[in-house]
Amino acid sequence: MLDTLQYGLGALSGGLVGFSLGLVGGGGSILAVPLMVYLVGVSSPHVAIGTSALAVAANAGTGLASHARAHTVKWRCGGMYAVAGVAGALAGSTIGKAFDGQKLLFLFALVMLAVGALMLKGRKAVGIEGAQCNRENAPKVLGYGLGTGLFSGFFGIGGGFLIVPGLVASTRMPMINAVGTSLVAVTAFGLTTALNYAFSGLVDWPLAGVFIAGGIAGGFGGTMTARRLSGTGTLTTVFAVLIFVVAGYMLWKSAAAL
Numbered sequence: 073m074l075d076t077l078q079y080g081l082g083a084l085s086g087g088l089v090g091f092s093l094g095l096v097g098g099g100g101s102i103l104a105v106p107l108m109v110y111l112v113g114v115s116s117p118h119v120a121i122g123t124s125a126l127a128v129a130a131n132a133g134t135g136l137a138s139h140a141r142a143h144t145v146k147w148r149c150g151g152m153y154a155v156a157g158v159a160g161a162l163a164g165s166t167i168g169k170a171f172d173g174q175k176l177l178f179l180f181a182l183v184m185l186a187v188g189a190l191m192l193k194g195r196k197a198v199g200i201e202g203a204q205c206n207r208e209n210a211p212k213v214l215g216y217g218l219g220t221g222l223f224s225g226f227f228g229i230g231g232g233f234l235i236v237p238g239l240v241a242s243t244r245m246p247m248i249n250a251v252g253t254s255l256v257a258v259t260a261f262g263l264t265t266a267l268n269y270a271f272s273g274l275v276d277w278p279l280a281g282v283f284i285a286g287g288i289a290g291g292f293g294g295t296m297t298a299r300r301l302s303g304t305g306t307l308t309t310v311f312a313v314l315i316f317v318v319a320g321y322m323l324w325k326s327a328a329a330l
Contacts, residue, residue: 074112079282081112086127086286093128093258093287094135094294095301096311097232097251100128100258102184103314104283105177106322114276117173121227122269123276123283129262130280131287132232132255138295139252146249149205149213149239150256156214157221157235157257161264164225169272171226174326180227181322187233188315191308203245212242217257224261225268232258233315247308251298 074082085107093100104124105117114120139145168176205213216238223234235254239245245253269275301310 074276074279078112079279082108082279083282083286085111086131086283087290089128089283090131090134090287090290091294092314093132093232093255094138094291095298097135097236097254097258100124100132100232100262102233102318104128105180106318108279109177110321110325112279114279116274117177118169118269118274119276121168121176122266122274123280125262125269126266126275126280127283127287129259129266130284131291132258132262134288135291135295136252136255136259138292139255142252142295142299144248144252145256146204146245146253147256149243149245150253152205152210152213153217153220153235153239153253154257154260156217157224158260158264160218160221161225161261162268164222164227165265165268166225168226169269169274176227177322177326181319181326183223183227184233184315184319184322187237188312188319191237191312191315200244201246203243203249205243209243216242220257221261225265233311248298
C-alpha cells in the first residue's frame, strides 16, 4: 500500500507524462514506467507497467481531444495504425507478462536509445502538408502499426515514441500531424495492454487515478507548447534528448539489479 507522499509524487509524475504526450505524442510510458518504479516507489515492474499503461491511455485521450480541436489529427491514418497495432499489442503484452521484470526494463532502455538516435537523424525533415493514408501507402502504414503494437505491448508502453516516427516514415506527414495522430494509436495500445495486465491483477487503481488527474493538466500545457514549436525540428530534438536521459538512468538502475 502506498502512502500519501507517494500518491502526491504519482500526481506530479502524471503531470510530466501528460505534458510529454501533448508535446510530442509520446514519452508517456517512457517516463511513466521509470517514474513509477524509481520516484513513486512501486516495487513490482509489472505493476508499474500495467498501471502506467492505463494512465497513459487515459492521458493520451485527453491530449487527443486537444489536438483534435486544433485540427492536427489525421483520423484515417490514426485508425489504420491503431487497428493493426492492437493485435500486436495484445500479443506483445502476453509475452511481456511472462518476462523477467528487471530484464524487461533493461531491454526497454536499449530500445529507447536506438529510437532516440533515429529521431535525431531525421529531425530536419519537415514532412508533406496534406499527406494522407491511401491504397498506395496502406500496406506500409499497417505494417508499421503491427510492429509498433508488438513492441508497445511487450514493453507495456503507449508506444508514442515509436508511433510518431512510424507515421512519419510511412506517410511523410509533418511532425505536428504525426504527434496528434499518434494519440489515436497510443490510446488504443495503452488500453489493450492495461486490460491484459488488469486481468492478471497487475494494475494499482488508486495510483492510476491520481496519475491520470495530474496528466490532464499537463496534457493541455503540452499541446499548446507543441503548436508553438511545430515546423522547427525542435519537437523532435527535445524528445530525442529526453529519451537519451531517461534511457541512461534506466540502464544504470536496471543493470545493477540484474
